[in-house]
Amino acid sequence: MKRLVSLIVSLLAVCGLLAYTGHQLQASSGSTGSKVLNLYNWGDYIDPHLLKKFQKETGYHVNVETFDSNEAMYTKINQGGTHYDLAVPSEYMVAKMKRAHLLQPLDKSRLTSLQNYDSQFLNQTFDRGNRYSLPYFWGTLGIIYNDKFIKPGSIRHWNDLWSTKYRDRIMLIDSARDIMGMALASQGKSMNTTDPTTLRAAEQKLNRLAPNVKATVADEIKMYMTQNEAPIAVDWSGEAAEMLANNDHLHYVVPSEGSNLWIDNLVIPKTAQHTNAIYAFLNFMSRPDNAAQNAEYVGYATPNRKAKTLLPKATRDDQQFYPDATTLRHLEVYRDLSPTKVQLYNDLYLEFKMHH
Amino acid sequence: MTKRRTWVYFIPYGLWLALFVIAPVALIIYQSFFDLGQHFTLTNYSTYFRSATYLKMTLNSVWYAFLITLFTGLISYPTAYFIHQLKHRQFWLLLVILPTWINILLKAYAFIGIFSQAGLANQFLTFIGIGPQQILFTNASFIFVATYIQIPFMILPIYNALDDLNPAFVNASKDLGASTWQTFRHVIFPLTLPGVKAGVQAVFIPSLSLFMLTRLIGGNKVITLGTAIEEHFLTTMNWGMGSTIGVVLIVAMIVVMLLTGDQKTKGGTPR
Numbered sequence A: 001m002k003r004l005v006s007l008i009v010s011l012l013a014v015c016g017l018l019a020y021t022g023h024q025l026q027a028s029s030g031s032t033g034s035k036v037l038n039l040y041n042w043g044d045y046i047d048p049h050l051l052k053k054f055q056k057e058t059g060y061h062v063n064v065e066t067f068d069s070n071e072a073m074y075t076k077i078n079q080g081g082t083h084y085d086l087a088v089p090s091e092y093m094v095a096k097m098k099r100a101h102l103l104q105p106l107d108k109s110r111l112t113s114l115q116n117y118d119s120q121f122l123n124q125t126f127d128r129g130n131r132y133s134l135p136y137f138w139g140t141l142g143i144i145y146n147d148k149f150i151k152p153g154s155i156r157h158w159n160d161l162w163s164t165k166y167r168d169r170i171m172l173i174d175s176a177r178d179i180m181g182m183a184l185a186s187q188g189k190s191m192n193t194t195d196p197t198t199l200r201a202a203e204q205k206l207n208r209l210a211p212n213v214k215a216t217v218a219d220e221i222k223m224y225m226t227q228n229e230a231p232i233a234v235d236w237s238g239e240a241a242e243m244l245a246n247n248d249h250l251h252y253v254v255p256s257e258g259s260n261l262w263i264d265n266l267v268i269p270k271t272a273q274h275t276n277a278i279y280a281f282l283n284f285m286s287r288p289d290n291a292a293q294n295a296e297y298v299g300y301a302t303p304n305r306k307a308k309t310l311l312p313k314a315t316r317d318d319q320q321f322y323p324d325a326t327t328l329r330h331l332e333v334y335r336d337l338s339p340t341k342v343q344l345y346n347d348l349y350l351e352f353k354m355h356h
Numbered sequence B: 001m002t003k004r005r006t007w008v009y010f011i012p013y014g015l016w017l018a019l020f021v022i023a024p025v026a027l028i029i030y031q032s033f034f035d036l037g038q039h040f041t042l043t044n045y046s047t048y049f050r051s052a053t054y055l056k057m058t059l060n061s062v063w064y065a066f067l068i069t070l071f072t073g074l075i076s077y078p079t080a081y082f083i084h085q086l087k088h089r090q091f092w093l094l095l096v097i098l099p100t101w102i103n104i105l106l107k108a109y110a111f112i113g114i115f116s117q118a119g120l121a122n123q124f125l126t127f128i129g130i131g132p133q134q135i136l137f138t139n140a141s142f143i144f145v146a147t148y149i150q151i152p153f154m155i156l157p158i159y160n161a162l163d164d165l166n167p168a169f170v171n172a173s174k175d176l177g178a179s180t181w182q183t184f185r186h187v188i189f190p191l192t193l194p195g196v197k198a199g200v201q202a203v204f205i206p207s208l209s210l211f212m213l214t215r216l217i218g219g220n221k222v223i224t225l226g227t228a229i230e231e232h233f234l235t236t237m238n239w240g241m242g243s244t245i246g247v248v249l250i251v252a253m254i255v256v257m258l259l260t261g262d263q264k265t266k267g268g269t270p271r
Helices: A002-028 A048-058 A070-078 A091-099 A125-130 A158-162 A176-186 A196-212 A220-226 A237-246 A275-286 A288-298 A305-310 A325-330 A339-355 B003-031 B043-050 B052-085 B089-101 B104-115 B120-127 B139-164 B167-175 B180-208 B212-216 B225-234 B239-260
Strands: A036-042 A061-067 A133-146 A170-173 A213-217 A232-236 A250-253 A261-269
Touching (some): A036 A070, A036 A275, A048 A061, A048 A275, A048 A288, A061 A070, A070 A091, A091 A125, A091 A261, A125 A133, A133 A158, A133 A237, A133 A275, A170 A176, A170 A220, A176 A196, A176 A232, A196 A339, A220 A237, A232 A237, A237 A250, A261 A275, B043 B052, B043 B239, B052 B089, B052 B225, B052 B239, B089 B139, B104 B139, B104 B212, B139 B180, B167 B180, B180 B239, B225 B239
Parallel strands (some): A036 A061, A170 A213
């Protein structure tokens, strides 16, 4: 009994000490009550040096919380009880949040650098006139291959993946919309189609890919590709950038016949509380030097035209991540589909997964 | 002690039961009657029972859970029996329990390292001259890792049952001329059966809804109901359908409990 009591007492003491040190550390980094900004972002999706710089310049301390899927973020904001000032949804999720009345409109009069952005990434179908969102990063869906096992240049199009040469060699990203979209694009169809016959045909085509599929996984693709576990993968450009940085044998291809163009955006949830900090941050991140620094850290493509010119030549001319005009024209942004259509995509995708 | 006092003691447990067991289950059952448009309906159930995909997935889940339980049992019984004979049993038992202190995700990632193309397992296969094989993303590796993770939960109840067994029975059996095998077959095993049943419950039920391992180790080549539930709650946000599958799983678990339940059992699962 005595030992139990002393155990409990020492546990409490350790907790108290940790809480105290944590509090002290936070106080020394200057997070005071009102001068804060609560940013709800994807993991490792902003250069931490920029956050320090922002605090130095403006005095606002940025608290970052992270999420790992658009849906998880949506659920959390929708259920309330959060006080995020800014969030970073992908394009289809912006439309969904807008419809659910979860967003505050942007006050354009307070944005000083809107002209820095490339018009290609503004005024998209998911948010006409950018009433609610500011583009943060953009990217594509494509194919990563390892030149140790695959002859460079032999994979250029989606249909190349169906070759019998690649039996049990391809890793797919576990995402219904992207994999169904890949099959649709390979058939020359729109990645936003809602026609059940077209979708069923796409699923049939995917089933024929099944023998080539080694695994359908998520974040782990990065690790596997870096370690040469598989020679080919289908994944997003941002993930590809990270793999390429860690393994010189890897290459990224965006099929010129069409693929997905995704845009992650900064939005202000209804629950935001620190308006001044929000606009200070949006303007800070729109500055070319900051956007360029962030793009170099994260490795994704920046929608900020002026920032792009500041990037090293090798980066901004890299066809892998800033594809040429023809390919760019064939890219499609996902529309936010109705729940029943999303369900259809997912049911068919699940059937495909059951197939192998 | 008055009756009122005993009633007071029940309050914490009663509250816990109501808030964290009854309320969530009731919510899941309630949710399962709503379709995407939030209409009260039975469509989710009719979809489930008419869909070849879901039925096949259910079959898959039950089959893999069965295999995992079978292999866990085959390894755990002899292990528990052996540990029980040893001198420093508490120490050996601690070694069995130790892996459960480590997060399941970490263990899964460790196995990825072991099973990958350049991993330890393949290095060994190359060393003995077989050459590297595809180990990850196979059904066998999935069952292997799941079995590894479940083993402690099977060993513990069996060990406790062996511990409860009065050695006088074993001695009597031997005195009366039974061979070691006969003693085991007719005395030890029947008397420790409750432990085995408790172990089966502790292993089979969680195995039905494994989903992280199906992706990490199975590469989504093994699809169980857990995968479908995850997808319905996180991707399609069709909570109704997700709940329906949840209800099916709950019913399946109740069936397992009833089949393995034993009125004579004194303790429960020692967890």
